[in-house]
Amino acid sequence: MEIKKEVTIYDLAKELNYSPSTISRALNNHKSISKKTIKLVKQTAERVGYRPNNLAAGLRNNKSKTIGILIPHINRPFVSTLISGIEEAARKAGYNVLISQSYDDYKNEVNNAHTLYDSRISGLIVSLAMETTDFAHFQQFVDQGIPIVFVDRVPKVFNSYKVVIDNYSAGYKATKHLIEGGCKRIAHFAGSQHRNVYEERKKGYIDALKEYNLPIEKELIIPFKTLSFEEGKKVTKKLLEMKNPPDGIFSANDTAAVSAIICAKKMGVSIPEELAIIGFNDDPISSIVEPALSTMSHPALKMGKISAKRILDHSLKDLDKLLSEVSVLNTEVIARASTKPIS
Amino acid sequence: MEIKKEVTIYDLAKELNYSPSTISRALNNHKSISKKTIKLVKQTAERVGYRPNNLAAGLRNNKSKTIGILIPHINRPFVSTLISGIEEAARKAGYNVLISQSYDDYKNEVNNAHTLYDSRISGLIVSLAMETTDFAHFQQFVDQGIPIVFVDRVPKVFNSYKVVIDNYSAGYKATKHLIEGGCKRIAHFAGSQHRNVYEERKKGYIDALKEYNLPIEKELIIPFKTLSFEEGKKVTKKLLEMKNPPDGIFSANDTAAVSAIICAKKMGVSIPEELAIIGFNDDPISSIVEPALSTMSHPALKMGKISAKRILDHSLKDLDKLLSEVSVLNTEVIARASTKPIS
DNA sequence: TTGTACGCGTTATCAC
């Protein structure tokens, strides 16, 4: 089997009796080239099956039209939808999208950041691994003026674009929703306090309790490692076996919340009468489980699109002034059957 | 803000009093370089923050160490897990992963194939859009000896690697499972018959009915456009309002199957007694819905890993002989509460 | 074991 010779701008130049530079300019819609020439060149390119070589162009410009994504796990509803939004916006602008998963492991995150850098991406979109507290692996991008957008799980201090929801207010709203439904003893499934999202949701929870003069009880604030299904079941069982069990749960994600619903039902605890539950994310399972899970919306697609836009719109001039722009999106309670109607 | 000068192999060469070629070879573990030199070079590279330029290397080799993925939608459980498997295998081998979504639209698929080609990927993994019947947009990869792996939704004729499940046998097993649970009138939610997966599942369904001497009734075989939730609800309602409604449904995916469960329950039809339902994919919702949905396993992660391997292991020599290798994975019935136990 | 020289395909700069 033999490999066909690829068509380059030199071939087009020969074919049309132009110089390679003219071809290049024509293909890039350079203003100094006449409409007629542009049309001719493009038609010929199409006809002979010319395809640009991004590697060559990228090398020349020292940047490829590519956005890199660095997230913990692709196959989670929030993340895959986020990526979908990024991909859509990027593609519209003629950019490609490189993905990598950290599996919530700091070391992987570091390696992937480097590997993505090696492809000379024109921007990086990151959602941090669960325990990342050091950000040196992002410095190389800063040094090269490559914009970084942290999305959802963002660092507190790093100077860069950020796209987040108001997690504090979301935690507050979720807890308030339980309180207004009549809950007096509300447990919280908390994620890693290294991550802003979980830390702030917890703060919102605590402040809502304070606001309504409910006691903050340490034994009701459960630190989770991964907020997984298994973890959720185990914790719920323990909670419900307490002599004074909670009458409400605010879980920092839907997975653990759904596991709580299932566990409670199995133990004969009625939802929402004896135990009201609210989750976070509005994953597909939340509207399928019975009773349907109340939860907080999480605009993944929009966050993805905004993140991509940040990079696409970024220009070198912005480096100093705009680099720390933060987009904060709103979230709302999605009230379903796992919580009591507001009384 | 100024951009730091990047370190190249020339800088390393100067620093170490070697020629650039020695540096290049050392970094690539070339056998003609002594262990000591390799170690020295790599240490220095690390120390001064050298990072290879994939664009330059790719241009030189006329291929970047990158796998391109072309799928309909990222944010579907099967697909995102498939991608996760690809990414994991690719990264282990030092490859990057480019993604693109066709949104089940043929035109997008064509455009994305071209764009991915422009990045000189070393292999392409494709799951076809719903209505793609022409494959000319893949020819350029063949012409350049770039391996293509079709996964799950594959063309019938195109000469290339394929990674699939045995959809016929899966359809057969699913239907048989319903029959053995006592169903006599089994409806089928069928996907686009342009796609092997849906066509074969339907064939398996029909052959199972024949095998058990059950009549094949056209009005029970419902052609779906997208197998969505909404479509599923509408169809189920109609089916159950028939004067002689079905007592079983084999849906070609879980989304439509779950919608059938929900719709049937709402209409007071008991599951599985009056209506047994089996889906396809084992999506997360299938084990959350009540009653839990029986379904067919679909080894997404494994399929992803195999697909990536196909590309990573591919060598030019294979072009003629191996290019049409097909991996067929097995699937099994996952029996849950939405179907009756085998009698 | 190491060095020299060239070219991969493109685009920016300078010239006309």
Next chain:
DNA sequence: GTGATAACGCGTACAA
């Protein structure tokens, strides 16, 4: 409006 030329960073054939 167009052409000639150099340069991006790297890998490899050929030399030593």
